[in-house]
Amino acid sequence: MRLLTRSNVLAAVNTGGPQWVVPTRVAVGVMLLFPADGAVQQLLAFSHPGFSVWPPGAVAVGLAIRGFEVLAGVSFVAGFGIRLSVYPAAAIFAVRALVNFANTFAWLRDAVSAVFVPHGDWAYGALYLGVALLLGDLQVTGSGRWSIDYWLCKRLNPQAKPDARR
Template sequence: MGFLARSRWLAAVSTEGQQWVVPTRLAIGVLLLCPIDGSIQQLFAFWHADTSALSFGAVATGMILRAVEILAGMSFIAGLGVRLAGYPVVAIFAVRAVANAANSFAWLREVVNGVIVPHGDWGYGAMYFGVALLLGELLGAGSGPWSVDHWLSRKFGAVGKSDSAS
């Protein structure tokens, strides 16, 4: 316990976030667990190439992407490691924003052709872009007062103070 209290791990779970962090964190977790336009694996062209002849690599990559999405969603719901899970989540929402915007803009569709399958429309793209920007605030604020991170930072903080007193 003393090792964790004195290490940089405590800084990763320490949270002094405001009250707005909790509903924002829960909404992002729900968007990851129950995506509006399909999961992240369905946005990549390798998944849609030929469903009868999907290679093992494409199936494995799709499963790994969905697993990352589910783990990050559960992390956001529980408030555990939000600062660490935030980076892949920014990438997930950026891909979703591009995939949704590409369906509405021909020039963007040409740019991402063969890599990302267009879904939705520019409205969903704008929503996902906004969520990705909001994640930048969560990376700085932490996961808020009602989270596993907050509980861990208080627990390890108390252990660190008792170890330094002796």
């Protein structure tokens, strides 16, 4: 319990609680849990069924990447560990943006076709790029008042508890 009340651990869950954060983080979580254009492992060339030679472990890597997507999505929906979940979520949305932009621009499609399967169009790419940039704001503000982080911060903060010796 003493480890959890240290200031550096509480800094990871401390949230100021602005109201715009809650619907935003829930929407990002839903986008991670139920991707509109397929999960990231479906967009990787080495785990795609059309790829001629599957390297060993491609299925395991694809499942691990989908696992990161699901864990980050649940974290955003529940409001738990948002500041830690921002990093993998930003990488996931950046890959989705790159893949969608690659389908629109021929030069980008040629450059990334060995790694990614082009999918979608520039509009989805712009959407995912916007979400990746919005995650920077969530990194600063935290997960909002209706979250597990807010509850943990109030429960574990030693200054918030009344002194029983008085």
